[in-house]
Amino acid sequence: MTVRWDLLLIPSFLFTFILLAVSQFMFLEGSFYKDLGLGRTGDSLDLVNYIRVFTDGFYLTTLWITIKVSALATICTLLFSFPVAYVIARIRSSWGMILLSGIVVSTFITIVIKVFGIIIIFSADGWLNRFLMSTGITTEPYSIIGTQEGVVIGLMYFTLGFGVLTLYSVVQTIPTSLEEAAEIHGASRPRMFMRVILPLAMPGLVAGGLMVFNMCMGAFTSAALLGGGKVFTLPVLIQRTIMMEVKYSMAGTLAAVLLVAVILINVLSILLIRRMRTARGVLA
Amino acid sequence: MSSSMKWKGLAALSALAISTSLSPAALADGKFDGVTLRIATWGGSNKAAIEESIVPRFEALGGKIEFVTGSPQANFAKLIAARGRAPFDVMEILDAQLPDFAQTDYLAKIDLSKVPNTKYLEPWSYNEMGMASWLTQETICYNTEKFAELGIPAPKTYRDLAIPELKGRLSIPDITSGGGLANFAAISIAAGGDLQNVKPGIDLIRDMNVLKFWSRGGETVTQFQTGDIYAAVVHAGWCVRAKNAGNPVQTVHPVIKDGIVGVQKYGRLGIMKSSSNYEAALWYVNEFVGVENQFTLSTQTGVFPTNREVVARLGADPVLKQMLELDPEMLGKQLRIDYSEVNISDWVDQWTRAIVTN
Numbered sequence: 001m002t003v004r005w006d007l008l009l010i011p012s013f014l015f016t017f018i019l020l021a022v023s024q025f026m027f028l029e030g031s032f033y034k035d036l037g038l039g040r041t042g043d044s045l046d047l048v049n050y051i052r053v054f055t056d057g058f059y060l061t062t063l064w065i066t067i068k069v070s071a072l073a074t075i076c077t078l079l080f081s082f083p084v085a086y087v088i089a090r091i092r093s094s095w096g097m098i099l100l101s102g103i104v105v106s107t108f109i110t111i112v113i114k115v116f117g118i119i120i121i122f123s124a125d126g127w128l129n130r131f132l133m134s135t136g137i138t139t140e141p142y143s144i145i146g147t148q149e150g151v152v153i154g155l156m157y158f159t160l161g162f163g164v165l166t167l168y169s170v171v172q173t174i175p176t177s178l179e180e181a182a183e184i185h186g187a188s189r190p191r192m193f194m195r196v197i198l199p200l201a202m203p204g205l206v207a208g209g210l211m212v213f214n215m216c217m218g219a220f221t222s223a224a225l226l227g228g229g230k231v232f233t234l235p236v237l238i239q240r241t242i243m244m245e246v247k248y249s250m251a252g253t254l255a256a257v258l259l260v261a262v263i264l265i266n267v268l269s270i271l272l273i274r275r276m277r278t279a280r281g282v283l284a
Numbered sequence: 285m286s287s288s289m290k291w292k293g294l295a296a297l298s299a300l301a302i303s304t305s306l307s308p309a310a311l312a313d314g315k316f317d318g319v320t321l322r323i324a325t326w327g328g329s330n331k332a333a334i335e336e337s338i339v340p341r342f343e344a345l346g347g348k349i350e351f352v353t354g355s356p357q358a359n360f361a362k363l364i365a366a367r368g369r370a371p372f373d374v375m376e377i378l379d380a381q382l383p384d385f386a387q388t389d390y391l392a393k394i395d396l397s398k399v400p401n402t403k404y405l406e407p408w409s410y411n412e413m414g415m416a417s418w419l420t421q422e423t424i425c426y427n428t429e430k431f432a433e434l435g436i437p438a439p440k441t442y443r444d445l446a447i448p449e450l451k452g453r454l455s456i457p458d459i460t461s462g463g464g465l466a467n468f469a470a471i472s473i474a475a476g477g478d479l480q481n482v483k484p485g486i487d488l489i490r491d492m493n494v495l496k497f498w499s500r501g502g503e504t505v506t507q508f509q510t511g512d513i514y515a516a517v518v519h520a521g522w523c524v525r526a527k528n529a530g531n532p533v534q535t536v537h538p539v540i541k542d543g544i545v546g547v548q549k550y551g552r553l554g555i556m557k558s559s560s561n562y563e564a565a566l567w568y569v570n571e572f573v574g575v576e577n578q579f580t581l582s583t584q585t586g587v588f589p590t591n592r593e594v595v596a597r598l599g600a601d602p603v604l605k606q607m608l609e610l611d612p613e614m615l616g617k618q619l620r621i622d623y624s625e626v627n628i629s630d631w632v633d634q635w636t637r638a639i640v641t642n
Contacts, residue, residue, distance in 0.1 A: 146495060228495065
């Protein structure tokens with residue numbers, strides 16, 4: 001008798017379908033009806049919400065800010081997490097596992113606590129500002145609240161652990177023998193990094209980068225707490241629209257725009273990377 | 285003792301036990317047996333005060349109170365999402381939400397004959413659709429030491445906050461926060477506008493150079509603590525809590541215009557039409573506006589009571605006496621917004637576009 005292992009997929013599929021697809025469909029469907037406020041919608045299908053989003057500079061700017069801070073946070077996360085992941089993956093002693101466990105544990109800490117930690121560090125009377133002012137680097141306290149830099153730092157802090165864990169598994173797939181061979185043939189460390197490690201890690205970096213970017217695009221807490229009511233990303237605007245203004249159709253429209261933007265950016269990135277690799281293959 | 289006497293004695297004791305258990309007091313003890321009353325309200329010290337003053341008495345009657353914590357806006361969103369079939373029996377409603385509720389059919393009529401504590405309330409503060417449960421005095425809360433260090437006088441009105449010394453040192457409520465609309469209205473009127481023309485208010489807020497637009501009043505307590513802000517537009521209760529946390533803060537009831545000093549907003553308790561615990565909900569509403577709960581709530585959170593008896597007692601509390609306006613004549617001069625005249629959606633839209641620095 002053949003064992004139907006594929007049947008095990010059904011519970012997960014149903015769970016995901018009911019909780020995710022059905023609710024998303026309801027919002028998506030609602031987005032095509034005029035928003036009348038207080039959860040009420042018009043009777044007929046209408047594109048008025050979408051027309052408003054794509055013709056109103058405020059919504060377009062908010063979309064652009066969301067993409068910008070997410071992209072910056074992704075670049076920073078990759079820049080910070082790759083060296084950490086590389087070092088941990090190459091440590092041969094038990095320290096590697098200890099450090100990796102530390103990273104895993106750090107991802108368990110709720111983002112609210114993490115963000116409040118940042119706020120305290122950057123507070124006017126905090127040690128960082130006291131240091132900056134006592135050394136004359138700044139003349140007045142530097143605050144990250146209500147700034148796009150602050151939101152980028154918050155998003156980066158949110159995704160750093162995930163970035164390290166993803167890139168750790170990427171680095172582990174690169175055989176150390178290749179690095180040793182490059183070294184024997186006289187390659188310097190920077191050259192070895194650029195010509196051996198980076199090309200081999202590139203698919204993982206792209207995948208990890210997209211994962212981090214997607215997380216940033218949908219992140220609410222960091223953007224809400226550090227944005228200080230002055231910097232809006234789409235998730236913050238969606239929360240405000242649905243919870244404070246009770247405009248479900250409009251919130252559904254913004255959610256749909258966010259989802260489509262994320263999918264488009266992911267697809268375009270993958271296509272771009274493929275084209276670059278193909279071009280490199282032709283040149284080689 | 286003979287066997288028959290034993291039985292007679294047991295029978296007498298049983299009769300006594302039964303009669304005792306059926307006495308009015310004992311009957312009242314089980315009045316809400318098995319009832320779980322769900323209250324939609326804020327968490328934190330507000331919930332703690334209710335847990336101290338009301339919950340034990342409801343439990344003594346056999347019932348249980350559960351809290352659905354969240355802001356009134358968030359709870360209203362839940363109500364809309366559930367199409368009125370609320371996951372709670374009683375809800376705290378903000379005055380600014382009354383026009384929204386007027387467009388729905390979610391509230392049950394309150395049988396005022398079963399709320400005897402209305403005798404302590406002002407006539408304006410209750411009707412069949414709701415009962416004013418607290419007032420807040422919206423103030424400018426400022427750090428007296430920092431102001432002295434900077435050599436600037438205590439603020440008298442909002443315009444006094446738009447000075448270079450306070451650049452990036454202010455926190456004012458986001459328009460979607462609990463006190464957002466009341467303070468935005470007050471700032472707009474103080475700046476020369478009115479409920480139909482809030483542009484002067486928006487211009488003044490832009491001049492203020494605010495560090496953060498808070499969404500929860502508790503954020504300002506933290507910001508005073510960390511030294512991030514020197515002044516905040518916030519209700520007196522948060523200033524009381526900031527003071528209790530060790531900050532050298534004081535409230536100012538801002539001058540709005542001639543004859544108007546200070547701002548009020550108020551909350552109301554409404555009973556949900558979908559509630560299956562109407563009698564218990566009535567009991568809760570009555571207890572909420574009663575002397576004991578109003579006193580506990582005021583002294584622990586710094587909100588202003590709607591119960592007249594309690595207002596007279598607050599003067600004995602040195603911190604509340606210092607932070608709250610207790611003079612009946614001055615209370616009458618405080619601004620209370622009539623939201624039926626306000627296009628809230630338009631205000632939010634104007635605010636979002638003008639204040640957000642995207």
